Amino acid sequence: MALLTYRDALNQALAEEMRRDPSVFLMGEEVGVYQGAYKVSRGLLEEFGPMRVVDTPITELGFAGVGVGAASLGLRPIIEFMTWNFALLAIDQIVNHAAKMRYMSGGQVSCPMVFRGPGGAALQLASQHSQAFESYYAHIPGLKVLAPATPADAKGMLKAAIRDDDPVIFIEGEMLYNTKGEVPEGEHIVPIGKADLKREGTDVTIVCHSKTVTPALKAAEALAAENISAEVLDLRSIRPLDTEALFRSAAKTHRVVVAEEGWAFAGVGAQVVDEIQREVFDELDAPVVRVTGADVPMPYNKHLEKAAKADAPKIVAACKKVLYV
Amino acid sequence: MATKVVMEALSPTMEEGRLVEWKKNEGDAVAAGDVLAEVETDKAVMELVARAAGTMIKQVVPVGTTLPVGGIVAWLGAKGEAVPDGSAPAAAPAAAAPKAAAAAAPASAPTAVPAPSALSAPPASSDRVKASPLAKKIAKEKGLDLGRVQGSGPAGRVVLRDLEGASAQTAAAPSRAPLATGRASTGAPGVVFEDVALTQIRKTIAKRLSQSLGPIPTFYLTMDVDMTRCAEAREALKALGPEGKVSFNDIIIKAVATALVQHPACNAWWMDDRIRIWHEANIGMAVAVEDGLITPVIRNAESKSLRQISAESRELAGRAREKKLKPEEYTGSSFSISNLGMFDIEHFTAIINPPEAGILAVGKVREEPAVVDGQVVVRQKMRMTMSCDHRAIDGATGSAFLKTLKTLLENPLALVW
Numbered sequence: 001m002a003l004l005t006y007r008d009a010l011n012q013a014l015a016e017e018m019r020r021d022p023s024v025f026l027m028g029e030e031v032g033v034y035q036g037a038y039k040v041s042r043g044l045l046e047e048f049g050p051m052r053v054v055d056t057p058i059t060e061l062g063f064a065g066v067g068v069g070a071a072s073l074g075l076r077p078i079i080e081f082m083t084w085n086f087a088l089l090a091i092d093q094i095v096n097h098a099a100k101m102r103y104m105s106g107g108q109v110s111c112p113m114v115f116r117g118p119g120g121a122a123l124q125l126a127s128q129h130s131q132a133f134e135s136y137y138a139h140i141p142g143l144k145v146l147a148p149a150t151p152a153d154a155k156g157m158l159k160a161a162i163r164d165d166d167p168v169i170f171i172e173g174e175m176l177y178n179t180k181g182e183v184p185e186g187e188h189i190v191p192i193g194k195a196d197l198k199r200e201g202t203d204v205t206i207v208c209h210s211k212t213v214t215p216a217l218k219a220a221e222a223l224a225a226e227n228i229s230a231e232v233l234d235l236r237s238i239r240p241l242d243t244e245a246l247f248r249s250a251a252k253t254h255r256v257v258v259a260e261e262g263w264a265f266a267g268v269g270a271q272v273v274d275e276i277q278r279e280v281f282d283e284l285d286a287p288v289v290r291v292t293g294a295d296v297p298m299p300y301n302k303h304l305e306k307a308a309k310a311d312a313p314k315i316v317a318a319c320k321k322v323l324y325v
Numbered sequence: 326m327a328t329k330v331v332m333e334a335l336s337p338t339m340e341e342g343r344l345v346e347w348k349k350n351e352g353d354a355v356a357a358g359d360v361l362a363e364v365e366t367d368k369a370v371m372e373l374v375a376r377a378a379g380t381m382i383k384q385v386v387p388v389g390t391t392l393p394v395g396g397i398v399a400w401l402g403a404k405g406e407a408v409p410d411g412s413a414p415a416a417a418p419a420a421a422a423p424k425a426a427a428a429a430a431p432a433s434a435p436t437a438v439p440a441p442s443a444l445s446a447p448p449a450s451s452d453r454v455k456a457s458p459l460a461k462k463i464a465k466e467k468g469l470d471l472g473r474v475q476g477s478g479p480a481g482r483v484v485l486r487d488l489e490g491a492s493a494q495t496a497a498a499p500s501r502a503p504l505a506t507g508r509a510s511t512g513a514p515g516v517v518f519e520d521v522a523l524t525q526i527r528k529t530i531a532k533r534l535s536q537s538l539g540p541i542p543t544f545y546l547t548m549d550v551d552m553t554r555c556a557e558a559r560e561a562l563k564a565l566g567p568e569g570k571v572s573f574n575d576i577i578i579k580a581v582a583t584a585l586v587q588h589p590a591c592n593a594w595w596m597d598d599r600i601r602i603w604h605e606a607n608i609g610m611a612v613a614v615e616d617g618l619i620t621p622v623i624r625n626a627e628s629k630s631l632r633q634i635s636a637e638s639r640e641l642a643g644r645a646r647e648k649k650l651k652p653e654e655y656t657g658s659s660f661s662i663s664n665l666g667m668f669d670i671e672h673f674t675a676i677i678n679p680p681e682a683g684i685l686a687v688g689k690v691r692e693e694p695a696v697v698d699g700q701v702v703v704r705q706k707m708r709m710t711m712s713c714d715h716r717a718i719d720g721a722t723g724s725a726f727l728k729t730l731k732t733l734l735e736n737p738l739a740l741v742w
Contacts, residue, residue: 281458
């Protein structure tokens, strides 16, 4: 296996899938000549040409709509948003068109496409550029929502998303692009809807995804120093949600903490808690506790921003709470 | 900042209250805990207490007004402070969205209107054993009695670690495992009740008999008691002076409590999926009041002297008639007594006060010819009838209790034996 960055793992997935299937194409702002705002599409214009790597104007709604049309007619577009913050402009095409195409055409028209880009906060990009929108899209029937945390998952999940016959929301992380990890070469597919145990443990389960996997692992490390064995379950797929993995882990450790970047209210963790309390109530030794972003627009001030994020110390504190220590 | 004083739920079932009397006037200084007004609830006249300090700046409603729980009664604030704008319409208590007012109050003035105090919380909540779902599951599997485990979680919640290693000593006797037990809320040692699971035969009895006569399949047991010795004892005590004055009812309460300890199956609550056997005799005593009746409770009557019971029953009955009882003084009885002897009633049946499984209806003590040792003599006789919830009490069980009660009343010295 090669040691790749998350960015290059995505690049590899794009290139491999475009080579494999001529109906796959990439479209978005700066994806071609500039090779991507975050260099995810490096080398693709050169290899596949301007018909398959399409630079667009700054018109999110417009090019998302072009993508929906292309997908409806049998192509497999990958729509890159510079960030998911800007994709708010395109949400009508995603929610009202891509998500509903199959249902409202009585199954005659499908929409095999991927909307992808970085989500959540990076560093000091302020309120409008630091938002985690997983729960917005996971709310919508007809959409799948994926958020990989590691380079290997980034590659395997993007390949699965491109091959899926329905619209997939693929949320990456600006702060993850430079992280490195072992990535299997060639045909590496991570099935949609499967969570992954990033660390095994016996005393408490930390459910996390995307950028909260790193602080969750750090928290588990810190807890290990206090003889507390934490299990880290990376959801990877927000919708469909791997409830079996959730129930299995909750039944094993009896205590659950759910960490996410986004806001608490109606967040991804709220759904996780609902599933767990309903299905494995009798396995719980404590109420499930959530660690989320603070309930404010993300502050620009460096210290306030740090305070507003879900981090390892907050996860450690939550774990101790459910362990009554 | 001015804060609202709202009508609080002063009894578990209170939905509205009538303002009986102001205890603080506009302009009076008020300390937290001061009585602001007297309020008549569905059960009694209660005190509405200030939750914050300040000056009574506005009495919103006049005496005699009935307000829903949550309705604004008054405003507290700084001396001379005006009532906030827009509050005036709230003074009209009519039907204008009382529920909304109740819900809005804590949001708009969170520090001023804290959650109702423990006093107004449902009394049953303290009986509940708090345990995590996992702890409950494991206790059930292993037959552990959670009521005997000291919980280490928040508010005494029993959690997994409390059960580890505690298995041996907390394992309940397999034959008659209590589902739960309760400790005295006062912190006194000892278990005051235990819940026992329903056996199949009890389930069948409950189901079949409720089909026949429901929702409480009641049967009645009547017994004649010779009260001559009780009457003599009463006279003897009276001769000791005014302090020695006890009523027949006081003696009956004492005798019932003593008999209940010997027949715990009759000192029980029917709780649908279980029977709660009380280890203390908390005797509800029906008292007629102006527009109904109320049953103040003599607690632990089994361990009180006749003199204590007599003083307590007189005091409780007096306050019951003045509607001054607090909710905890008229709830939680384990068995009740209704006595209509003073109305010359010789025999009647009383209606069970659920979840209690029994109530004793007591008639007048009257002179009657009786045969004693082959001679017709005049004796003081009393007829008592016990109403039994057949789901909890069988005929033989109730009869045995009544037999003991009769023996005690006919030999009152046994009450101090």
